[in-house]
Amino acid sequence: MGSEIEVAINAAKNEAVTALIRSLNDAQCQAVTTPSQSVLVLAGAGSGKTRVLVHRIAWQIQVMDISMQSILAVTFTNKAAKEMRGRIEDLLNVSARSMWIGTFHGLAHRLLRSHAKQAKLPETFQVMDSADQLRLIKRLLGSLNLDEDKWPPKQIQWYINAQKDEGIRARHCVAGYDLYQQNLLKVYQSYEDLCERSGLVDFGELLLRAHELLRDNPDVLAFYQQRFRQVLVDEFQDINTVQYAWLRLLTQGQDNIFVVGDDDQSIYGWRGAKVENIYNFQKHYPDHQVIKLEQNYRSTGFILKAANAVVANNDGRMGKALWTDSANGDPIALYAAFNEQDEAYFVVERIKAWINEGGKCNDVAILYRSNAQSRQFEERLMTTAIPYRVYGGLRFFERAEIKNALAYLRMMANRHDDASFERIINTPTRGIGMKTVDDIRAIARDQGISLWSAMLLLLDQGRLTARAGNALAGFAQLIKNLDQLVQGIELYEKVQLVVEKTGLLDFHGKEKADKGDEKVENLQELVNAARLFDFNSNLEGMENLGELDMFLAYASLEAGDMQADDFEDCVQLMTLHSAKGLEFKLVFLVGLEEGVFPSQQSVDDIGRLEEERRLCYVGITRAMQHLSISYAESRRLYGRESYPRPSRFLREIPAECIQEVRLRAEVSRPVSSVKVNTAPLQAQGQYRLGQRVSHVKFGEGVILQTEGAGEQERVQINFKQVGIKWLMLAYAKLDVL
């Protein structure tokens, strides 16, 4: 008692304690230091949620003497996981490699790799992404003789995923007498069988399987229960049924769980997330403590006020009142664009101004509802030579050429991967046609074997035509050769070899002009990615996994994070969903139109509408200093012109927070621009977009669009009295007002 050492330790601890909590406010401090085992932190946007998580972990380690290996931290995205690990390392100044931090999917994957046998999976199981899954389903429908028109593959996929999110296996379903349900069930069942046979695991399966692993193997469960003395969960409001059940198992009996969430930011209901889990939590962990973080440190007063006002229109909230010390700041700029091009023009002009005033591109984000909206902004940014980066959309590992290469690599890893087999059997084209592939499928189906095995069987039988037989034998030989060549060389050399020897490089290189070059570049980038692949990130529990398998799993699970130019200072373009958790000094919220945001599919369902509203709340609260909101009065949607009404969310923002941006009347400098069509706003002298004109017969109106040039030039005008009309400039006598 009271030995020098103990005194020293206590002193050190005290120092650590003060250092850890010095920068925290009362509520944050309480959350970080509470002795309660189970804690629910309701954290409003920008209230220091990640900070609390990171500090809580540091607290556990430094003050509570919990080792890093005893901590499990779950996040929702890879980005968040990476960030959390980095921040903990910064805070503690040690490597956090031994700590389990990751997404639900990543952690589930790790568990399954460590316990493949108990999880009843082959050691070589492969993870497939949703595109792979869709292909598999399409193929399955074919073999079940179900018409794709009557059974849309997308819907089947949705059904299967929804079941898995709920923890329901095909054998648990009761179809009853409904023929539709019966068929759906049949597909689900066959899908499960096929995955089983091919050693394929989809995203939902990762979670479900990991849950079953713990549920059905008491020894495994006990091991992890003892191991993890603290379980922390980020974005708790976005957790689905299986994820919650999994957490429950892990923390059963110890109630050692610390969750952080915000019911107002629940935006993943469409993929099975259940906000209700927040209520379940309070039921299931009776000794829990609730802590609310309500002080916002991110945004200025007007921005926060607008966000609060919008989300206040939702029912059944848990009730948080976000407040801030900050001044009101600049009002929110609201711009009514004539069309989507004008909107892009406006946004980019503002970004230009920001840059001219010394602002950094990295601090700027353009946020939209759906990926398709990015194009206008990309084009505009490109012509203005402002660097930008688009998140989401077709990601690196989702590109066709990359998937082809990966499919070959998968075949190296697992010969019975039917999805990969289908993908590459005739890519690059090698003279194996539908007929032959159908034969192989039939054999596989009849015998219940993989396509690869079926192919070998078919070759053995020797009843193929010479031509088809040769082609097929060539394919089989190719794979076998590759397998040999690939032994004992570096991962990137394997990738390089596969890309070359399979002819993929040549094949994609021959695609039309610019496309081909890009694809070749991508393939080379894949080799590069393999070279840079940090095999050391090979985490504990996955040691037995080969480098190739690691790489393939990485490609499936982290399809997004491979984008280059991470460090370049560039404007960020992303969907509202992927913006969650991020913050920017200057934010553009674009496309606030009925049918776009809120999206058409959500407008007649109150629940989904409320989710859209939360999405809007998320969007607004991304902004730190400046927020600009815009909508277009006319927009090309699916190639058709539409005239949407401004989003209802606009009306929910208090008028005092908003300043409408008037048109710049001076933009009409006739431009010697090369590309006239891409920038109608700049071209065409007096008849520019937004120009008010008057017509002898139709009266007053506003120019919406121009088309053609010279004699052929036409303008689209929205007339006050008669609506929208196209007029030939050469004939219409228009007066500029």
Place this chain on the structure above:
DNA sequence: CCAGGCCACCTTTTT
């Protein structure tokens, strides 16, 4: 058997 062209359908949002 295959390539290229044409047509229909599409669209939320992500691991």
Place this chain on the structure above:
DNA sequence: GGTGGCCTGG
């Protein structure tokens, strides 16, 4: 606008 499926001519 973009992609995937289908058809046709080689």
